[in-house]
Amino acid sequence: MSMESPAQTARADTDPIVEVRNLQTAFYTDKEVIRAVDGVSFDLTPGETVGIVGESGSGKSVTARSMMGLVDNPGVILAGSSIRFTHLETVREFATKFSRRTVDVEELEAEHDVRSLLERPGIDVTPAQLGYDSVESMTIADLLAAGYGDQLGLTDGDDCVFITEQSSGEVVDGFIEITRLEGKPQRAMRGGKIAMVFQDPLTSLNPVYTVGNQIKEALRLHQDLSGRAATKEAISLLEAVGIPDSRRRVAEYPHQFSGGMRQRAVIAMALACDPEVLICDEPTTALDVTIQAQILELLEELQEKRDLAIMFITHDMGVIAEVADRVNVMYAGETVETADVHTLFANPKHPYTEGLLQSIPGRQEGDRLQTIEGNVPTPNEPPTFCRFAPRCPKAFESCDSVHPVSVPVESGVDDHTAACLLYPEDVSEIDRIERHSETQSTEGEH
Ligand SMILES: Nc1ncnc2c1ncn2[C@@H]1O[C@H](COP(=O)(O)OP(=O)(O)OP(=O)(O)O)[C@@H](O)[C@H]1O
Numbered sequence: 270m271s272m273e274s275p276a277q278t279a280r281a282d283t284d285p286i287v288e289v290r291n292l293q294t295a296f297y298t299d300k301e302v303i304r305a306v307d308g309v310s311f312d313l314t315p316g317e318t319v320g321i322v323g324e325s326g327s328g329k330s331v332t333a334r335s336m337m338g339l340v341d342n343p344g345v346i347l348a349g350s351s352i353r354f355t356h357l358e359t360v361r362e363f364a365t366k367f368s369r370r371t372v373d374v375e376e377l378e379a380e381h382d383v384r385s386l387l388e389r390p391g392i393d394v395t396p397a398q399l400g401y402d403s404v405e406s407m408t409i410a411d412l413l414a415a416g417y418g419d420q421l422g423l424t425d426g427d428d429c430v431f432i433t434e435q436s437s438g439e440v441v442d443g444f445i446e447i448t449r450l451e452g453k454p455q456r457a458m459r460g461g462k463i464a465m466v467f468q469d470p471l472t473s474l475n476p477v478y479t480v481g482n483q484i485k486e487a488l489r490l491h492q493d494l495s496g497r498a499a500t501k502e503a504i505s506l507l508e509a510v511g512i513p514d515s516r517r518r519v520a521e522y523p524h525q526f527s528g529g530m531r532q533r534a535v536i537a538m539a540l541a542c543d544p545e546v547l548i549c550d551e552p553t554t555a556l557d558v559t560i561q562a563q564i565l566e567l568l569e570e571l572q573e574k575r576d577l578a579i580m581f582i583t584h585d586m587g588v589i590a591e592v593a594d595r596v597n598v599m600y601a602g603e604t605v606e607t608a609d610v611h612t613l614f615a616n617p618k619h620p621y622t623e624g625l626l627q628s629i630p631g632r633q634e635g636d637r638l639q640t641i642e643g644n645v646p647t648p649n650e651p652p653t654f655c656r657f658a659p660r661c662p663k664a665f666e667s668c669d670s671v672h673p674v675s676v677p678v679e680s681g682v683d684d685h686t687a688a689c690l691l692y693p694e695d696v697s698e699i700d701r702i703e704r705h706s707e708t709q710s711t712e713g714e715h
C-alpha cells in the first residue's frame with residue numbers, strides 16, 4: 270500500500286463503523302406503549318461479529334429494523350437515540366452527494382456550547398437521559414445525533430450527515446445519523462451500505478423473477494451495473510456464496526432452489542451492493558443443522574474476504590458460540606450483559622445469561638435440561654425495576670424498585686458489563702443500590 274495521508278489515518282481499522290447509543294424504539298399501540306428497545310448501546314467493527322441473543326420478544330429484530338430504517342407505524346425511534354455510521358469513505362461520499370443535508374459541526378461548536386444549549390428554555394433533556402455522565406462528556410455532535418438539533422435551531426429536519434473534522438478541505442471525521450435518514454440517503458444506506466438477511470429467504474426473493482434478475486436489479490441500483498457486466502457479476506456472486514453450477518442457476522427461479530441454496534442466493538443479493546455492514550436476523554433458524562453450519566461457515570469466509578461488520582441475531586446460544594466475537598444478551602428491550610464470546614460462556618454474570626447457558630443441551634450438570642420458567646414480559650412501562658426479576662432465582666427486594674444499569678463486572682477482561690443489582694461485586698449492597706439508582710436515566714420523549 271502507498272503512503273497514507275494524515276486524513277486516512279485519523280480513524281484506525283479497528284474503530285467501529287456503527288455506534289448505537291441509547292437506542293429506544295417504541296410502538297404506540299391503541300392499548301399501550303411497547304418499549305421494544307429501551308436504551309440499547311453497542312458498536313459494530315469491520316471484520317467482527319456481534320451476536321445479539323435473547324428469547325422471543327426481547328427486542329432483537331426491532332433493534333435490527335431500527336438500524337435498517339424499517340421501523341413502521343406505530344413504531345417510533347425516540348429522541349435521545351442515536352445510530353451513527355462512521356465509515357469515513359461513506360461519510361465523504363454522502364457529504365458530496367447530499368451536501369444540502371450535511372452539517373459542519375465544527376462551525377456550530379465555534380458558536381455554541383453544550384451547557385448553554387441544554388439550559389435553553391423548552392429544552393428538557395439531561396446528559397443522563399442521553400446516556401452521558403455529565404455535560405462535560407457531551408459534545409454538540411452528541412446533541413445533534415440524539416435528535417435535539419432541530420429543536421435548538423441548529424439543524425433542519427432532513428440533515429443527516431455530520432462533519433466533525435476537516436483538514437485542508439477534506440473530511441477527516443464525521444458520521445451519518447441513521448435515525449435521521451429519509452428519502453434518497455436512506456435508500457443509499459439501506460441495502461447499499463447496510464444489508465440484511467432475514468430468517469425466511471422468501472421474504473427477500475420475489476417468486477416471479479429469476480434469482481439472477483433479482484441480483485442484477487440490486488447491482489443496477491447500488492453498483493450502477495447492467496447488461497452483460499451485471500450478468501457476469503451475478504454469476505460470480507453466486508459462485509462466491511457457494512452455489513454450484515452458477516452459470517445455469519442464475520437463470521432459475523427461487524422455487525427451483527433448496528432452502529439452503531435460497532439463503533445463499535439472498536446472501537449473494539445482499540453482497541451485490543458491496544455493503545460494509547451485514548445484519549443477519551436468524552438466517553439459519555429454518556435450516557437443518559448441516560446446512561446451518563455451512564451457511565455460518567460461508568458468512569465467516571465472506572466476512573474475512575470483505576472485512577464485513579456483522580450483527581448476528583439468534584435465540585440459540587449454540588449458534589452464538591459458533592459465530593460471535595462479542596455478545597449482547599438482550600432481555601425485554603434491554604442489554605443485560607455484554608462480553609467477548611469466550612468470557613460470556615466461561616464466566617457469565619447475569620442470572621439471565623446463566624439461565625440461557627443452562628438451557629443448552631449438554632452444558633448443565635446432571636442430566637436435566639434447564640429452561641428458564643416463564644416468558645419475556647412486554648416492556649410496556651418505563652424501567653423503574655429489573656424486568657427479569659420475576660423470573661430470577663437470585664432476585665431480592667430492591668430488584669422490584671431499582672432499575673439496574675450496565676456496570677463493569679470482575680472477570681479479568683475489559684468491556685464485560687452486566688445490568689444487575691448484584692454488580693459490581695466488590696462493593697456493599699447499599700453502595701451497589703446507590704450506584705444503580707444514581708445513573709438512572711429517565712424516559713425519552715416521543
Ligand atoms: N409492529 C409492531 N407493533 C407493536 N409491537 C411490536 C411490533 N413489532 C414488534 N413489537 C413488539 O416489540 C417487542 C420486541 O419484538 P422483536 O420482534 O424485536 O423480538 P425478537 O427478540 O426479535 O423476538 P423473536 O426471537 O421472536 O424474533 C415484542 O414485545 C413485540 O411484540
Ligand code: NI
Binds near residue numbers: 329330331550
Ligand atoms: Ni426477531
